Amino acid sequence: MHQVLITGATGFVGSALAANFLARGVKVIALSRNDPDSMRTINAVLTAAHGCQLDVSGAVESHLQIINTDFSKLETTLATTDLLGVTEVWHVAAEMSYSPHKLETAINTNVGNSARLYETVQQLAPNCRRFYYVSTAYVAGMAGGRVKEELHPFSQMVNTYQTTKWCAEQSLHLLALRNRLPVTIFRPSVVVGHRHTHWVHRNGFGFYMFQDAMLAVANAGKCDLAVDLLPEPRLDLVSVDQLCADACSLTLRNEDAGEFEVFHCAGGVEVPAEKLVEIWASVAGIRAHLGSPTTSIEQKFDRAVRLNQRFVRIEWRFDRSRLDAATGRKDPVKPLREEEVRALCSWYADKPSTTEVSKVPETAVAQVG
Missing domain, CATH: 3.40.50.720 (NAD(P)-binding Rossmann-like Domain)
Structure with missing residues (x-):
């Protein structure tokens, strides 16, 4: 036992x-x-x-x-x-x-x-x-x-x-x-959250920091956002x-x-940063594009996500062959697909299809709004 x-x-x-x-x-x-x-x-x-x-x-x-x-x-x-x-x-x-x-x-x-x-x-x-x-x-x-x-x-x-x-x-x-x-x-x-139920702690750490910040932008009444990331790097989720x-x-x-x-x-890499930005924005009900922050709200967003920004600007490919051998895994782990990442973010935002910005944590609003 x-x-x-x-x-x-x-x-x-x-x-x-x-x-x-x-x-x-x-x-x-x-x-x-x-x-x-x-x-x-x-x-x-x-x-x-x-x-x-x-x-x-x-x-x-x-x-x-x-x-x-x-x-x-x-x-x-x-x-x-x-x-x-x-x-x-x-x-x-x-x-x-x-x-x-x-x-x-x-x-x-x-x-x-x-x-x-x-x-x-x-x-x-x-x-x-x-x-x-x-x-x-x-x-x-x-x-x-x-x-x-x-x-x-x-x-x-x-x-x-x-x-x-x-x-x-x-x-x-x-x-x-x-x-x-x-x-x-x-x-x-x-x-990130559960692949099928999408459950996760709503604590604003890591990957979800960006979603919280986007929701705060929406809650502040803004509808367009420039995000300082590179298009190609893919996060290992x-x-x-x-x-x-x-x-x-x-x-x-x-x-x-x-x-x-x-x-x-490791879960593998699939979705590029440019697509992640589009997912986070669409879940929040705003528009976003890659670019340098110029407006006050963009600069506040940039400061709010800076802790994890560098980790989205670089692509790592973590070998897990020893783990797979130790656990007897024969087939490689399938990376999360775009639609799965979108579902995870939607669940986190507590919405089936439309954003409820009233549920954004006050700390995130204070950071961005």
Whole structure:
């Protein structure tokens, strides 16, 4: 019987992973912050299960254990928790900020807490077979092009999140060399909603930052927009259901490689940036074209999306051949098509066919309007 210790179960990827594990009969121990009655975690997992069309109602009662955890007291908390049954760890929780002002916090969270969790599990969970760390494919840096499934000795980083994820990979590699517990670095590309239901957390991160900003432009009463992107680059989008399928296949594989692994959880490239701009705009009910921002609203839009703008101006091709071999996949993953991306954006905007700009978060309106 598998029992997975998971962090970040109230977030988008973490809740989806927890729901998928439970749906497959896997016992889950969720380490959750600021959740003394467990309801925040339970609600997140049930929401994710509904979004992924999974029935976990009975499993939540029988197979989900939630430990309210202050990471500053991680070792003490886990010392009083029965970890003998834990067979795998999925460390998903992270500091997501791009800001250089959050560098100290991000180092302590993404590097320090990851190392502490590894060392604590190494000591207290003798039957644990593997430590899975959810990183990001963009530790590859900003060169673009083909990227192999391997550690990168050096990469050009442009934000705190990238930098600290790269540091965490190096730290865990060193720990894996020194200890008996193997490590898998699991690197998703740009994670988007469920391929079929389109469910996603409406948090304005990553890919959806552009949709939020377009909706805010529409809410501000503007109908035309110049967007400073290049026409050709294609984003590597991986749906959350593909991510969960890959993660579960790795966890439940019959033979463990018993060594340090690096995998790209990539979805492939299909839709060029020029078409993405058209999709985001049409979903918001405005017109948009590629060009330099000149008006006040265009400049505000440009500032609102600047954190992720550079990642849409470059095309990466993330190799996932090692992941496919490890999970026994014979056919390549099919990239999301234009109509699927449009459906994802429409669901996020909470509209079947017409934009409801009243649902745009106030923070996005403040940024753009």
